[in-house]
Amino acid sequence: MAKVRTKDLLDRFQLELVSGKDGIHREIITGDISRPGLEIAGYFKYYPKERLQILGKTEISFINELSRDEKKERMEKLCTDVTPGFVVTRDIDVPKELIEAADDAGVPVMSSPYKTTSVISRITNYLESKFAPFTAIHGVLVDIYGVGVLITGQSGVGKSETALELVKRGHRLVADDSVEIRQEDTDTLIGNAPELIKHLLEIRGLGIIDVMTLFGAGAVRNYKRISLVINLEIWDPDKHYDRLGLDEAKMKIIDVDLPKATVPVRPGRNLAVIIEVAAMNFRLKRMGINTAEQFSQRLSNVIDHDHDEKYE
Structure with a gap:
Protein backbone atom coordinates (compact mmCIF):
# COMPACT_ATOMS: atom_id res chain seq x y z
CA MET A 1 0.00 0.00 0.00
CA ALA A 2 1.37 3.41 -0.98
CA LYS A 3 2.13 5.98 1.68
CA VAL A 4 0.27 9.27 1.49
CA ARG A 5 1.43 12.40 3.26
CA THR A 6 -0.24 15.75 3.71
CA LYS A 7 2.31 17.30 1.34
CA ASP A 8 0.97 15.04 -1.43
CA LEU A 9 -2.43 16.76 -1.11
CA LEU A 10 -0.78 20.19 -1.20
CA ASP A 11 1.00 19.32 -4.44
CA ARG A 12 -1.83 17.44 -6.17
CA PHE A 13 -4.75 19.75 -5.40
CA GLN A 14 -2.86 23.09 -5.40
CA LEU A 15 -3.89 23.85 -1.83
CA GLU A 16 -2.53 26.90 -0.03
CA LEU A 17 -0.72 26.23 3.25
CA VAL A 18 -2.08 28.62 5.89
CA SER A 19 -0.35 27.32 9.03
CA GLY A 20 1.28 24.27 10.62
CA LYS A 21 4.09 23.96 8.06
CA ASP A 22 6.06 21.71 10.44
CA GLY A 23 3.48 18.94 9.89
CA ILE A 24 3.26 18.76 6.09
CA HIS A 25 5.03 15.39 6.14
CA ARG A 26 2.44 13.81 8.44
CA GLU A 27 1.18 10.46 7.14
CA ILE A 28 -2.46 9.97 6.18
CA ILE A 29 -3.40 6.44 7.26
CA THR A 30 -7.03 6.20 6.13
CA GLY A 31 -9.09 7.14 3.10
CA ASP A 32 -11.95 8.35 5.32
CA ILE A 33 -12.36 12.08 5.92
CA SER A 34 -14.29 13.98 8.56
CA ARG A 35 -16.29 17.19 8.94
CA PRO A 36 -15.92 17.88 12.69
CA GLY A 37 -19.20 19.68 13.33
CA LEU A 38 -20.05 17.86 16.56
CA GLU A 39 -16.52 18.33 17.83
CA ILE A 40 -16.67 22.08 17.23
CA ALA A 41 -19.90 22.04 19.27
CA GLY A 42 -17.95 20.43 22.12
CA TYR A 43 -18.62 16.69 21.71
CA PHE A 44 -15.25 14.92 21.34
CA LYS A 45 -16.15 11.41 22.57
CA TYR A 46 -15.94 9.83 19.11
CA TYR A 47 -13.63 12.33 17.39
CA PRO A 48 -11.93 10.53 14.45
CA LYS A 49 -8.70 12.44 14.95
CA GLU A 50 -6.67 10.27 12.56
CA ARG A 51 -8.71 11.46 9.56
CA LEU A 52 -8.21 14.47 7.33
CA GLN A 53 -10.57 17.18 8.61
CA ILE A 54 -12.66 19.28 6.20
CA LEU A 55 -14.03 22.65 7.33
CA GLY A 56 -16.68 24.27 5.15
CA LYS A 57 -18.93 27.28 5.42
CA THR A 58 -21.12 25.65 8.09
CA GLU A 59 -18.24 24.70 10.39
CA ILE A 60 -16.44 28.06 10.09
CA SER A 61 -19.68 29.99 10.68
CA PHE A 62 -20.27 28.01 13.87
CA ILE A 63 -16.69 28.60 15.05
CA LYS A 71 -12.69 28.75 20.19
CA LYS A 72 -9.27 28.33 21.80
CA GLU A 73 -10.26 25.22 23.74
CA ARG A 74 -11.94 23.42 20.84
CA MET A 75 -9.29 24.29 18.25
CA GLU A 76 -6.62 22.90 20.58
CA LYS A 77 -8.61 19.68 21.01
CA LEU A 78 -9.03 19.36 17.24
CA CYS A 79 -5.27 19.64 16.66
CA THR A 80 -3.95 16.30 17.93
CA ASP A 81 -0.61 14.60 17.38
CA VAL A 82 -2.11 12.21 14.78
CA THR A 83 -4.39 14.60 12.86
CA PRO A 84 -2.94 14.80 9.32
CA GLY A 85 -4.38 18.23 8.57
CA PHE A 86 -7.32 20.53 7.94
CA VAL A 87 -8.68 21.73 4.60
CA VAL A 88 -10.76 24.92 4.71
CA THR A 89 -12.90 25.30 1.58
CA ARG A 90 -14.29 28.24 -0.46
CA ASP A 91 -11.24 30.41 0.42
CA ILE A 92 -12.92 31.24 3.73
CA ASP A 93 -10.81 33.14 6.24
CA VAL A 94 -9.33 30.69 8.72
CA PRO A 95 -10.11 31.56 12.37
CA LYS A 96 -7.10 32.97 14.20
CA GLU A 97 -7.54 30.44 17.01
CA LEU A 98 -7.21 27.53 14.58
CA ILE A 99 -4.07 29.04 13.04
CA GLU A 100 -2.47 29.41 16.47
CA ALA A 101 -3.45 25.94 17.67
CA ALA A 102 -2.26 24.36 14.40
CA ASP A 103 1.12 26.11 14.58
CA ASP A 104 1.61 24.99 18.18
CA ALA A 105 0.69 21.36 17.43
CA GLY A 106 2.33 21.20 14.00
CA VAL A 107 -0.92 20.32 12.19
CA ARG A 122 -11.82 14.86 -5.26
CA ILE A 123 -9.81 14.08 -2.13
CA THR A 124 -11.91 11.00 -1.29
CA ASN A 125 -11.42 9.57 -4.79
CA TYR A 126 -7.68 10.19 -4.57
CA LEU A 127 -7.31 8.59 -1.13
CA GLU A 128 -9.51 5.59 -1.96
CA SER A 129 -7.37 4.97 -5.03
CA LYS A 130 -4.19 5.15 -2.95
CA PHE A 131 -5.49 2.88 -0.18
CA ALA A 132 -7.22 0.35 -2.45
CA PRO A 133 -6.29 -3.36 -1.99
CA PHE A 134 -3.43 -4.21 -4.34
CA TYR A 145 -13.18 -2.88 -28.04
CA GLY A 146 -13.37 -1.16 -24.67
CA VAL A 147 -13.20 -4.44 -22.71
CA GLY A 148 -10.21 -4.90 -20.40
CA VAL A 149 -9.01 -8.45 -21.12
CA LEU A 150 -6.44 -10.05 -18.81
CA ILE A 151 -4.56 -12.82 -20.65
CA THR A 152 -2.98 -15.38 -18.33
CA GLY A 153 -1.13 -18.65 -18.82
CA GLN A 154 2.20 -20.37 -18.27
CA SER A 155 5.41 -18.68 -19.36
CA GLY A 156 6.07 -19.27 -23.05
CA VAL A 157 2.48 -20.10 -23.99
CA GLY A 158 2.27 -17.07 -26.29
CA LYS A 159 0.67 -14.28 -24.26
CA SER A 160 2.99 -11.50 -25.45
CA GLU A 161 2.90 -12.64 -29.08
CA THR A 162 -0.90 -12.66 -28.94
CA ALA A 163 -0.87 -9.17 -27.43
CA LEU A 164 1.39 -7.97 -30.28
CA GLU A 165 -1.05 -9.32 -32.86
CA LEU A 166 -3.94 -7.62 -31.03
CA VAL A 167 -2.06 -4.31 -31.06
CA LYS A 168 -1.48 -4.73 -34.82
CA ARG A 169 -5.24 -5.22 -35.19
CA GLY A 170 -5.88 -1.82 -33.59
CA HIS A 171 -6.31 -2.68 -29.90
CA ARG A 172 -4.37 -1.13 -27.03
CA LEU A 173 -1.74 -2.58 -24.74
CA VAL A 174 -1.96 -1.77 -21.03
CA ALA A 175 0.63 -4.09 -19.47
CA ASP A 176 2.84 -7.02 -20.39
CA ASP A 177 4.41 -9.67 -18.15
CA SER A 178 3.35 -8.11 -14.83
CA VAL A 179 -0.03 -6.46 -14.25
CA GLU A 180 -0.51 -4.36 -11.12
CA LEU A 201 6.48 -5.93 -24.79
CA ARG A 221 -3.24 2.84 -22.34
CA ASN A 222 -1.92 3.64 -18.89
CA TYR A 223 -4.66 1.77 -17.03
CA LYS A 224 -7.89 -0.13 -17.69
CA ARG A 225 -10.71 -1.75 -15.77
CA ILE A 226 -10.42 -5.55 -15.99
CA SER A 227 -13.64 -7.22 -17.13
CA LEU A 228 -12.64 -10.60 -18.56
CA VAL A 229 -9.90 -13.20 -18.02
CA ILE A 230 -8.65 -15.41 -20.87
CA ASN A 231 -6.41 -18.26 -19.74
CA LEU A 232 -4.18 -19.76 -22.42
CA GLU A 233 -2.99 -23.35 -21.96
CA ILE A 234 -1.30 -25.95 -24.14
CA TRP A 235 -3.89 -28.20 -25.80
CA ASP A 236 -4.54 -31.34 -23.76
CA PRO A 237 -6.27 -34.01 -25.87
CA ASP A 238 -7.56 -35.74 -22.75
CA LYS A 239 -9.20 -32.61 -21.33
CA HIS A 240 -12.79 -31.58 -22.03
CA TYR A 241 -13.11 -28.01 -23.28
CA ASP A 242 -16.36 -26.06 -23.29
CA ARG A 243 -17.79 -26.07 -26.84
CA LEU A 244 -21.06 -24.26 -26.26
CA GLY A 245 -20.11 -21.48 -23.84
CA LEU A 246 -22.70 -22.46 -21.23
CA ASP A 247 -20.11 -23.09 -18.51
CA GLU A 248 -19.25 -19.78 -16.88
CA ALA A 249 -16.01 -20.19 -14.96
CA LYS A 250 -14.78 -17.49 -12.59
CA MET A 251 -11.41 -16.27 -11.42
CA LYS A 252 -11.18 -14.47 -8.09
CA ILE A 253 -8.76 -11.56 -7.87
CA ILE A 254 -8.64 -9.89 -4.45
CA ASP A 255 -12.39 -9.82 -3.65
CA VAL A 256 -13.80 -9.71 -7.19
CA ASP A 257 -15.00 -12.70 -9.25
CA LEU A 258 -14.27 -12.18 -12.95
CA PRO A 259 -15.65 -14.28 -15.84
CA LYS A 260 -12.91 -16.56 -17.14
CA ALA A 261 -12.54 -18.55 -20.36
CA THR A 262 -9.85 -21.17 -21.02
CA VAL A 263 -8.54 -21.23 -24.59
CA PRO A 264 -6.38 -24.22 -25.62
CA VAL A 265 -3.31 -23.38 -27.69
CA ARG A 266 -2.12 -25.47 -30.63
CA PRO A 267 -0.69 -24.77 -34.11
CA GLY A 268 -3.16 -23.27 -36.54
CA ARG A 269 -5.34 -21.45 -33.97
CA ASN A 270 -5.42 -17.70 -34.37
CA LEU A 271 -5.45 -16.70 -30.70
CA ALA A 272 -5.74 -12.97 -31.39
CA VAL A 273 -8.97 -13.46 -33.36
CA ILE A 274 -10.37 -15.84 -30.74
CA ILE A 275 -9.68 -13.39 -27.90
CA GLU A 276 -11.07 -10.53 -29.99
CA VAL A 277 -14.30 -12.47 -30.52
CA ALA A 278 -14.40 -13.38 -26.81
CA ALA A 279 -14.31 -9.67 -25.96
CA MET A 280 -17.11 -8.90 -28.44
CA ASN A 281 -19.18 -11.81 -27.10
CA PHE A 282 -18.66 -10.49 -23.55
CA ARG A 283 -20.03 -7.11 -24.66
CA LEU A 284 -23.05 -8.84 -26.18
CA LYS A 285 -23.71 -10.65 -22.89
CA ARG A 286 -23.64 -7.35 -21.03
CA MET A 287 -26.24 -6.09 -23.51
CA GLY A 288 -28.45 -9.10 -22.72
CA ILE A 289 -27.61 -11.25 -25.75
CA ASN A 290 -26.32 -14.69 -24.71
CA THR A 291 -25.75 -16.77 -27.84
CA ALA A 292 -25.01 -20.00 -25.94
CA GLU A 293 -28.26 -19.80 -23.98
CA GLN A 294 -30.22 -18.94 -27.13
CA PHE A 295 -28.74 -21.96 -28.92
CA SER A 296 -29.48 -24.20 -25.94
CA GLN A 297 -33.09 -23.01 -25.90
CA ARG A 298 -33.39 -23.51 -29.65
CA LEU A 299 -32.02 -27.04 -29.30
CA SER A 300 -34.47 -27.82 -26.49
CA ASN A 301 -37.36 -26.58 -28.63
CA VAL A 302 -36.29 -28.82 -31.53
CA ILE A 303 -36.00 -31.84 -29.23
CA ASP A 304 -39.41 -31.17 -27.68
CA HIS A 305 -40.95 -30.73 -31.13
CA ASP A 306 -39.48 -34.03 -32.43
CA HIS A 307 -40.65 -35.79 -29.26
CA ASP A 308 -44.21 -34.51 -29.71
CA GLU A 309 -44.31 -35.58 -33.39
CA LYS A 310 -43.05 -39.06 -32.53
CA TYR A 311 -45.92 -39.75 -30.14
CA GLU A 312 -48.75 -38.12 -32.11
Whole structure:
Protein backbone atom coordinates (compact mmCIF):
# COMPACT_ATOMS: atom_id res chain seq x y z
CA MET A 1 0.00 0.00 0.00
CA ALA A 2 1.37 3.41 -0.98
CA LYS A 3 2.13 5.98 1.68
CA VAL A 4 0.27 9.27 1.49
CA ARG A 5 1.43 12.40 3.26
CA THR A 6 -0.24 15.75 3.71
CA LYS A 7 2.31 17.30 1.34
CA ASP A 8 0.97 15.04 -1.43
CA LEU A 9 -2.43 16.76 -1.11
CA LEU A 10 -0.78 20.19 -1.20
CA ASP A 11 1.00 19.32 -4.44
CA ARG A 12 -1.83 17.44 -6.17
CA PHE A 13 -4.75 19.75 -5.40
CA GLN A 14 -2.86 23.09 -5.40
CA LEU A 15 -3.89 23.85 -1.83
CA GLU A 16 -2.53 26.90 -0.03
CA LEU A 17 -0.72 26.23 3.25
CA VAL A 18 -2.08 28.62 5.89
CA SER A 19 -0.35 27.32 9.03
CA GLY A 20 1.28 24.27 10.62
CA LYS A 21 4.09 23.96 8.06
CA ASP A 22 6.06 21.71 10.44
CA GLY A 23 3.48 18.94 9.89
CA ILE A 24 3.26 18.76 6.09
CA HIS A 25 5.03 15.39 6.14
CA ARG A 26 2.44 13.81 8.44
CA GLU A 27 1.18 10.46 7.14
CA ILE A 28 -2.46 9.97 6.18
CA ILE A 29 -3.40 6.44 7.26
CA THR A 30 -7.03 6.20 6.13
CA GLY A 31 -9.09 7.14 3.10
CA ASP A 32 -11.95 8.35 5.32
CA ILE A 33 -12.36 12.08 5.92
CA SER A 34 -14.29 13.98 8.56
CA ARG A 35 -16.29 17.19 8.94
CA PRO A 36 -15.92 17.88 12.69
CA GLY A 37 -19.20 19.68 13.33
CA LEU A 38 -20.05 17.86 16.56
CA GLU A 39 -16.52 18.33 17.83
CA ILE A 40 -16.67 22.08 17.23
CA ALA A 41 -19.90 22.04 19.27
CA GLY A 42 -17.95 20.43 22.12
CA TYR A 43 -18.62 16.69 21.71
CA PHE A 44 -15.25 14.92 21.34
CA LYS A 45 -16.15 11.41 22.57
CA TYR A 46 -15.94 9.83 19.11
CA TYR A 47 -13.63 12.33 17.39
CA PRO A 48 -11.93 10.53 14.45
CA LYS A 49 -8.70 12.44 14.95
CA GLU A 50 -6.67 10.27 12.56
CA ARG A 51 -8.71 11.46 9.56
CA LEU A 52 -8.21 14.47 7.33
CA GLN A 53 -10.57 17.18 8.61
CA ILE A 54 -12.66 19.28 6.20
CA LEU A 55 -14.03 22.65 7.33
CA GLY A 56 -16.68 24.27 5.15
CA LYS A 57 -18.93 27.28 5.42
CA THR A 58 -21.12 25.65 8.09
CA GLU A 59 -18.24 24.70 10.39
CA ILE A 60 -16.44 28.06 10.09
CA SER A 61 -19.68 29.99 10.68
CA PHE A 62 -20.27 28.01 13.87
CA ILE A 63 -16.69 28.60 15.05
CA ASN A 64 -17.09 32.35 14.53
CA GLU A 65 -20.12 32.38 16.86
CA LEU A 66 -18.21 30.83 19.76
CA SER A 67 -16.62 32.86 22.53
CA ARG A 68 -12.85 33.36 22.37
CA ASP A 69 -12.22 30.85 25.18
CA GLU A 70 -14.46 28.24 23.51
CA LYS A 71 -12.69 28.75 20.19
CA LYS A 72 -9.27 28.33 21.80
CA GLU A 73 -10.26 25.22 23.74
CA ARG A 74 -11.94 23.42 20.84
CA MET A 75 -9.29 24.29 18.25
CA GLU A 76 -6.62 22.90 20.58
CA LYS A 77 -8.61 19.68 21.01
CA LEU A 78 -9.03 19.36 17.24
CA CYS A 79 -5.27 19.64 16.66
CA THR A 80 -3.95 16.30 17.93
CA ASP A 81 -0.61 14.60 17.38
CA VAL A 82 -2.11 12.21 14.78
CA THR A 83 -4.39 14.60 12.86
CA PRO A 84 -2.94 14.80 9.32
CA GLY A 85 -4.38 18.23 8.57
CA PHE A 86 -7.32 20.53 7.94
CA VAL A 87 -8.68 21.73 4.60
CA VAL A 88 -10.76 24.92 4.71
CA THR A 89 -12.90 25.30 1.58
CA ARG A 90 -14.29 28.24 -0.46
CA ASP A 91 -11.24 30.41 0.42
CA ILE A 92 -12.92 31.24 3.73
CA ASP A 93 -10.81 33.14 6.24
CA VAL A 94 -9.33 30.69 8.72
CA PRO A 95 -10.11 31.56 12.37
CA LYS A 96 -7.10 32.97 14.20
CA GLU A 97 -7.54 30.44 17.01
CA LEU A 98 -7.21 27.53 14.58
CA ILE A 99 -4.07 29.04 13.04
CA GLU A 100 -2.47 29.41 16.47
CA ALA A 101 -3.45 25.94 17.67
CA ALA A 102 -2.26 24.36 14.40
CA ASP A 103 1.12 26.11 14.58
CA ASP A 104 1.61 24.99 18.18
CA ALA A 105 0.69 21.36 17.43
CA GLY A 106 2.33 21.20 14.00
CA VAL A 107 -0.92 20.32 12.19
CA PRO A 108 -1.14 21.70 8.63
CA VAL A 109 -4.10 23.95 7.79
CA MET A 110 -4.71 24.26 4.05
CA SER A 111 -7.09 26.40 2.04
CA SER A 112 -8.97 25.56 -1.16
CA PRO A 113 -11.02 27.92 -3.37
CA TYR A 114 -13.49 25.18 -4.33
CA LYS A 115 -16.85 24.19 -2.86
CA THR A 116 -16.87 21.76 0.05
CA THR A 117 -18.62 18.94 -1.85
CA SER A 118 -16.14 19.23 -4.71
CA VAL A 119 -13.15 19.14 -2.37
CA ILE A 120 -14.53 16.13 -0.48
CA SER A 121 -15.24 14.25 -3.71
CA ARG A 122 -11.82 14.86 -5.26
CA ILE A 123 -9.81 14.08 -2.13
CA THR A 124 -11.91 11.00 -1.29
CA ASN A 125 -11.42 9.57 -4.79
CA TYR A 126 -7.68 10.19 -4.57
CA LEU A 127 -7.31 8.59 -1.13
CA GLU A 128 -9.51 5.59 -1.96
CA SER A 129 -7.37 4.97 -5.03
CA LYS A 130 -4.19 5.15 -2.95
CA PHE A 131 -5.49 2.88 -0.18
CA ALA A 132 -7.22 0.35 -2.45
CA PRO A 133 -6.29 -3.36 -1.99
CA PHE A 134 -3.43 -4.21 -4.34
CA THR A 135 -1.90 -7.27 -6.01
CA ALA A 136 0.21 -8.16 -9.04
CA ILE A 137 -0.44 -10.96 -11.53
CA HIS A 138 1.73 -12.50 -14.24
CA GLY A 139 -0.08 -11.86 -17.49
CA VAL A 140 -0.95 -9.36 -20.21
CA LEU A 141 -3.69 -6.73 -20.08
CA VAL A 142 -5.18 -5.45 -23.35
CA ASP A 143 -8.05 -3.08 -24.11
CA ILE A 144 -10.14 -4.81 -26.79
CA TYR A 145 -13.18 -2.88 -28.04
CA GLY A 146 -13.37 -1.16 -24.67
CA VAL A 147 -13.20 -4.44 -22.71
CA GLY A 148 -10.21 -4.90 -20.40
CA VAL A 149 -9.01 -8.45 -21.12
CA LEU A 150 -6.44 -10.05 -18.81
CA ILE A 151 -4.56 -12.82 -20.65
CA THR A 152 -2.98 -15.38 -18.33
CA GLY A 153 -1.13 -18.65 -18.82
CA GLN A 154 2.20 -20.37 -18.27
CA SER A 155 5.41 -18.68 -19.36
CA GLY A 156 6.07 -19.27 -23.05
CA VAL A 157 2.48 -20.10 -23.99
CA GLY A 158 2.27 -17.07 -26.29
CA LYS A 159 0.67 -14.28 -24.26
CA SER A 160 2.99 -11.50 -25.45
CA GLU A 161 2.90 -12.64 -29.08
CA THR A 162 -0.90 -12.66 -28.94
CA ALA A 163 -0.87 -9.17 -27.43
CA LEU A 164 1.39 -7.97 -30.28
CA GLU A 165 -1.05 -9.32 -32.86
CA LEU A 166 -3.94 -7.62 -31.03
CA VAL A 167 -2.06 -4.31 -31.06
CA LYS A 168 -1.48 -4.73 -34.82
CA ARG A 169 -5.24 -5.22 -35.19
CA GLY A 170 -5.88 -1.82 -33.59
CA HIS A 171 -6.31 -2.68 -29.90
CA ARG A 172 -4.37 -1.13 -27.03
CA LEU A 173 -1.74 -2.58 -24.74
CA VAL A 174 -1.96 -1.77 -21.03
CA ALA A 175 0.63 -4.09 -19.47
CA ASP A 176 2.84 -7.02 -20.39
CA ASP A 177 4.41 -9.67 -18.15
CA SER A 178 3.35 -8.11 -14.83
CA VAL A 179 -0.03 -6.46 -14.25
CA GLU A 180 -0.51 -4.36 -11.12
CA ILE A 181 -4.13 -4.58 -9.98
CA ARG A 182 -5.96 -2.51 -7.39
CA GLN A 183 -9.55 -2.91 -6.23
CA GLU A 184 -11.15 0.53 -6.34
CA ASP A 185 -14.68 -0.62 -5.49
CA THR A 186 -16.50 -3.75 -4.40
CA ASP A 187 -16.62 -5.00 -8.01
CA THR A 188 -14.03 -2.87 -9.81
CA LEU A 189 -10.46 -3.93 -10.59
CA ILE A 190 -8.10 -1.48 -12.30
CA GLY A 191 -4.94 -2.79 -13.96
CA ASN A 192 -1.80 -0.95 -15.01
CA ALA A 193 1.83 -1.67 -15.87
CA PRO A 194 4.70 -1.20 -13.42
CA GLU A 195 6.49 2.07 -14.23
CA LEU A 196 9.67 0.24 -15.28
CA ILE A 197 8.00 -1.75 -18.10
CA LYS A 198 5.21 0.63 -19.14
CA HIS A 199 4.42 0.38 -22.91
CA LEU A 200 6.99 -2.42 -23.38
CA LEU A 201 6.48 -5.93 -24.79
CA GLU A 202 8.90 -8.85 -24.51
CA ILE A 203 8.93 -11.03 -27.62
CA ARG A 204 11.16 -14.11 -27.45
CA GLY A 205 13.70 -13.96 -30.27
CA LEU A 206 13.34 -10.18 -30.66
CA GLY A 207 13.70 -8.94 -27.11
CA ILE A 208 12.06 -5.84 -25.66
CA ILE A 209 10.03 -3.63 -28.02
CA ASP A 210 8.47 -0.23 -27.31
CA VAL A 211 4.84 -0.46 -28.45
CA MET A 212 4.19 3.29 -28.27
CA THR A 213 7.26 4.10 -30.40
CA LEU A 214 6.44 1.43 -33.00
CA PHE A 215 2.66 1.81 -33.23
CA GLY A 216 1.94 5.29 -31.82
CA ALA A 217 0.29 6.72 -28.73
CA GLY A 218 -3.08 5.23 -29.77
CA ALA A 219 -1.71 1.70 -29.26
CA VAL A 220 -1.27 1.99 -25.49
CA ARG A 221 -3.24 2.84 -22.34
CA ASN A 222 -1.92 3.64 -18.89
CA TYR A 223 -4.66 1.77 -17.03
CA LYS A 224 -7.89 -0.13 -17.69
CA ARG A 225 -10.71 -1.75 -15.77
CA ILE A 226 -10.42 -5.55 -15.99
CA SER A 227 -13.64 -7.22 -17.13
CA LEU A 228 -12.64 -10.60 -18.56
CA VAL A 229 -9.90 -13.20 -18.02
CA ILE A 230 -8.65 -15.41 -20.87
CA ASN A 231 -6.41 -18.26 -19.74
CA LEU A 232 -4.18 -19.76 -22.42
CA GLU A 233 -2.99 -23.35 -21.96
CA ILE A 234 -1.30 -25.95 -24.14
CA TRP A 235 -3.89 -28.20 -25.80
CA ASP A 236 -4.54 -31.34 -23.76
CA PRO A 237 -6.27 -34.01 -25.87
CA ASP A 238 -7.56 -35.74 -22.75
CA LYS A 239 -9.20 -32.61 -21.33
CA HIS A 240 -12.79 -31.58 -22.03
CA TYR A 241 -13.11 -28.01 -23.28
CA ASP A 242 -16.36 -26.06 -23.29
CA ARG A 243 -17.79 -26.07 -26.84
CA LEU A 244 -21.06 -24.26 -26.26
CA GLY A 245 -20.11 -21.48 -23.84
CA LEU A 246 -22.70 -22.46 -21.23
CA ASP A 247 -20.11 -23.09 -18.51
CA GLU A 248 -19.25 -19.78 -16.88
CA ALA A 249 -16.01 -20.19 -14.96
CA LYS A 250 -14.78 -17.49 -12.59
CA MET A 251 -11.41 -16.27 -11.42
CA LYS A 252 -11.18 -14.47 -8.09
CA ILE A 253 -8.76 -11.56 -7.87
CA ILE A 254 -8.64 -9.89 -4.45
CA ASP A 255 -12.39 -9.82 -3.65
CA VAL A 256 -13.80 -9.71 -7.19
CA ASP A 257 -15.00 -12.70 -9.25
CA LEU A 258 -14.27 -12.18 -12.95
CA PRO A 259 -15.65 -14.28 -15.84
CA LYS A 260 -12.91 -16.56 -17.14
CA ALA A 261 -12.54 -18.55 -20.36
CA THR A 262 -9.85 -21.17 -21.02
CA VAL A 263 -8.54 -21.23 -24.59
CA PRO A 264 -6.38 -24.22 -25.62
CA VAL A 265 -3.31 -23.38 -27.69
CA ARG A 266 -2.12 -25.47 -30.63
CA PRO A 267 -0.69 -24.77 -34.11
CA GLY A 268 -3.16 -23.27 -36.54
CA ARG A 269 -5.34 -21.45 -33.97
CA ASN A 270 -5.42 -17.70 -34.37
CA LEU A 271 -5.45 -16.70 -30.70
CA ALA A 272 -5.74 -12.97 -31.39
CA VAL A 273 -8.97 -13.46 -33.36
CA ILE A 274 -10.37 -15.84 -30.74
CA ILE A 275 -9.68 -13.39 -27.90
CA GLU A 276 -11.07 -10.53 -29.99
CA VAL A 277 -14.30 -12.47 -30.52
CA ALA A 278 -14.40 -13.38 -26.81
CA ALA A 279 -14.31 -9.67 -25.96
CA MET A 280 -17.11 -8.90 -28.44
CA ASN A 281 -19.18 -11.81 -27.10
CA PHE A 282 -18.66 -10.49 -23.55
CA ARG A 283 -20.03 -7.11 -24.66
CA LEU A 284 -23.05 -8.84 -26.18
CA LYS A 285 -23.71 -10.65 -22.89
CA ARG A 286 -23.64 -7.35 -21.03
CA MET A 287 -26.24 -6.09 -23.51
CA GLY A 288 -28.45 -9.10 -22.72
CA ILE A 289 -27.61 -11.25 -25.75
CA ASN A 290 -26.32 -14.69 -24.71
CA THR A 291 -25.75 -16.77 -27.84
CA ALA A 292 -25.01 -20.00 -25.94
CA GLU A 293 -28.26 -19.80 -23.98
CA GLN A 294 -30.22 -18.94 -27.13
CA PHE A 295 -28.74 -21.96 -28.92
CA SER A 296 -29.48 -24.20 -25.94
CA GLN A 297 -33.09 -23.01 -25.90
CA ARG A 298 -33.39 -23.51 -29.65
CA LEU A 299 -32.02 -27.04 -29.30
CA SER A 300 -34.47 -27.82 -26.49
CA ASN A 301 -37.36 -26.58 -28.63
CA VAL A 302 -36.29 -28.82 -31.53
CA ILE A 303 -36.00 -31.84 -29.23
CA ASP A 304 -39.41 -31.17 -27.68
CA HIS A 305 -40.95 -30.73 -31.13
CA ASP A 306 -39.48 -34.03 -32.43
CA HIS A 307 -40.65 -35.79 -29.26
CA ASP A 308 -44.21 -34.51 -29.71
CA GLU A 309 -44.31 -35.58 -33.39
CA LYS A 310 -43.05 -39.06 -32.53
CA TYR A 311 -45.92 -39.75 -30.14
CA GLU A 312 -48.75 -38.12 -32.11
